Amino acid sequence: MSPERATASTEPALSVSGLECRRGERLVFSNLDIDLEAGEVLQISGPNGSGKTTLLRAIAGLTPPTAGEVRWCGRRIDEGRVEFLRDLAYLGHADGVKAELTVWEDLEVAEALRGGGLTVADALDRLGLTELADTLGRYLSAGQRRRLALCRILTSGARLWLLDEPFAALDEATITTVGRLLEQQAERGGLAIVTSHHPLPIDHARVVRLAA
């Protein structure tokens, strides 16, 4: 995706305003405002149950917020849904790895569903999964499954990354690799929102803290 599209508008690339989410009766957070420019990486931190995942799901449009709105390039995401989704890559809590498919097949399907970024081979190479390409999903460790889910983000070539606890179960070398990937994403004018308890392994990350 070309970075020009973000600069064409004077508004921030992603703007969250007055967002409020409830889970059942409980208010998770309210009146949340976030503006994110192209090339920025934002970390959302906060204790367990503070609504990090809920916020990410609301930004992705998976869970509709009870109040407020999310705008992407100036358009509400529920109005310009398809354009928004074309720019979005989401890494959820679950890895979405099929036990019955090999690593290669799994990524191939992901690439068919929304390609536009790295090829399957390149993405596997970036996260050191090339040797496991023919291994079935059921035999992968938790960290390897997480790496495969991250490969999916790379094949999408999306401008906005929403990553929910991407470092969960990853070893230190891979954490550094993911940090580098986040920096590269920022350099090419992309955006990333990352939920994590630990500081991100990159230099310039903004942090939003959610209270319990």
Next chain:
Amino acid sequence: MSRQSGLWRACLGLIRRDLLCVSRHRAEAANPLLFFAMVATIFPIALGPDPKALAAIGPGAIWASALLSTLLSLEGMFRPDLEDGSIEQLLLCPHPLPVLVLAKVCAHWLATGLPLLLLAPLLALQFGLTMESTTTLLLSLALGTPALSLLGAVGVALTVGLRGAGLLLALLLLPLYVPILIFATGAGGAVQRGLAPSAHLNMLTALLVLALTLAPIAAAAALRVRG
């Protein structure tokens, strides 16, 4: 790459993925088919060897077995995706969700409806159905089972992940399945009375077209709420 071919690729990718998953889970995938064969075999044994009675109930018995076996297999359409989280990727795909749902239903039918259709002539032998009766039965199954899968997708999308979803699913779907069952067995009855089954088959086609156009939209909307 144009958008159209992107959508086409996405659908083929989904169908391929679901069929691959089924082919590597053969024992589980064969369950509904075994169930179908078993139920359809119990009828001739239970009702005795009178050829006339058997031929009369044959199409109905085979259809009832097909319906129950489809009901048994429906959960598999979305439950694995919900459990492993790949449903989120489906929901966030930049393609129209109803079309992707249609691709998944297509894969479900290929894995469950088609084998049923292929096994049916063998089961028709047990009931001593005539050639004409068997042909009509197969036609009605070819038109009816895709409709069962399509309507089933709506039910599963609504109930997937709920506790005790199985019974709820049956309660939701049986009323929707009744018209299909009536016209399908009506076609069989017409042949046995020496009439043309075309009226019933036409109605069955109409139901299939209706399900084909509306069910993916309804199932997609239900998935958005549940996902």
